[in-house]
Amino acid sequence: MSARRLPLYGWLTAEAISLLGTRVSMIAIPWLVLVTTGSATRTGLVAAAELTPLVILKATGGPLVDRVGPRRLAIVADSLSMVSVGMIPLLHRSDHLTFPVPLVLVAIGGGLRGPGDAAVGAMVPSLVASAEVPFERATGLASAIERGATMIGAALAGGLVATIGPANAVAVDALSFGVCAVVLLVTTRGLVEPVSAVDGEPTADDEPTSYLAELRAGWDFLRSDALLMSLCLMIAVTNLLDLAWSAVLLPVWARESGAGVGVLGLIFSVWGGASMLGSFVAAAYGTRLPRFTTYVVAFLVTGLPRFVLFAIGVPLWAILAMCVVGGCASGFLNPVLGAVEFERIPPALVGRVTALNSAVCWSLMPLGGVLGGVLVSGIGLDPALLMVGLCYFAATMAPTLLPRFREMDRAVEPAPVAV
Known part of the structure; x- marks a missing residue:
């Protein structure tokens, strides 16, 4: 090594x-x-x-x-x-x-x-x-x-x-x-970490900035970057919908269809294994792939189709095949989105911006189970699956309407940020 x-x-x-x-x-x-x-x-x-x-x-x-x-x-x-x-x-x-x-x-x-x-x-x-x-x-x-x-x-x-x-x-x-x-x-002994100050930011020899001002600088940078902010909000919505799917919709499907908890575990395992394989492929060949196209294709494959197949009641073999294809496609997403995020953040802001980004992405997750339960109780399982799937499609494709979204395909030097 x-x-x-x-x-x-x-x-x-x-x-x-x-x-x-x-x-x-x-x-x-x-x-x-x-x-x-x-x-x-x-x-x-x-x-x-x-x-x-x-x-x-x-x-x-x-x-x-x-x-x-x-x-x-x-x-x-x-x-x-x-x-x-x-x-x-x-x-x-x-x-x-x-x-x-x-x-x-x-x-x-x-x-x-x-x-x-x-x-x-x-x-x-x-x-x-x-x-x-x-x-x-x-x-x-x-x-x-x-x-x-x-x-x-x-x-x-x-x-x-x-x-x-x-x-x-x-x-x-x-x-x-x-x-x-x-x-x-x-x-990681001896690892050189990002600098703690950007040009124009006070250093140890000057008057230190306040914690709140530093936090605000991270938020100002995140919300000023249209690409990062749209990705952040998109992931928050998809995390909400994914949790509704995994915590409520799938268990209810397993019970109502008679598939049982064993099949439910099999679905999660197949999806997770295929996703891991996709991530390994992305790690090896991701630099050769156009990021924007990879994002669009991966979400088209891993998003709406799974909800539709569960709603229309296809055989188990078709569901497992979908898990292989959709799971593998999902494995390409985090490498692409992570690379875009880290390339655009100034070294001095990496901690606060990535922390804020992650927190926003997680912010709606506690509501996922509630959303799934309300939908199933209100309109039934199959309509709930279709509604969540359509929302997933809208959330993942809407950011592509932004012209700056195509900046995913190239590394961008972040502008200096003053605190």
Whole structure:
């Protein structure tokens, strides 16, 4: 392994471990709360308690990433997350995990994940520069790891919860945070991080800018870039619709059609595996593909067709074939969108802009399940599938009407930004 690429591969390894641990906790923590309290309402409150501070602190933690440095903040966040998550099985073992203690602990964990995830993402420009690889290579490999973790993590979580119990499964997640911190500490040592100031921004020798002013500078840059802002809003809507599809529409389809939970798991696995394959291909050949055309074709394939096929009741083999084609197409999206994002952001703003972008993209997700439930209850499953599919088509194709959207096909030197 080339020494200059060690930080990139170390970062990817830490991402794989972190994502697998997170997928385990997504199942193990709600199950632990459910079996210890017997309350579905309290289980739902725990999920909300984690997501709310995660989104808020991801949105507001960008200046902290730029001030502290992405690498340092990522390591600190992982280390503290190990402690906060590790308290859950420890308190459970000592019979002190009484409600609302888990509510507080998952809120702390979510609060740490917000800036921590932002810091991990903000490391990409430095990693790419050190490894001397295109952005598509790094974002493609990261996307493949994310898709693979989604496919494997659920099965791993189920196995761990069944064999060692939910509390011990949560302990595995806590341990994964510690391993991630060590991997990043060892493999990214000496990595040169983005500069902390742009031309015209005060330095340590001048009067420092306020945290709020730095946060505002990130938001001003994001909303002034028509391409980035349209992509950001588009992803927020598609995340909302994707969650409605996966959390409500598909489970209801599995029940009403008689397919059952086994087929539901098979659909997710096939889609995740195909998406991982697509991401690997994009990582290898993404630089040769026109980004705008790749965006349009990928969303045309992975968007509306899946909703239509479920609504019209095609055989299972056709659905699985669609999962292969649509999943593979979806794997090309994150490498393209990630490359566009990182190329357009000034180095001094990378932490706050990527944090704000990610927070906006996540902002509508808590409403996804509510949307799916309201639609199914109000108009029925098949009309709900078609309506969500048409909204998905509109959300993904509307940005292409912007003339500047074709700037995806070329790297743009970001303009200097004064704070």
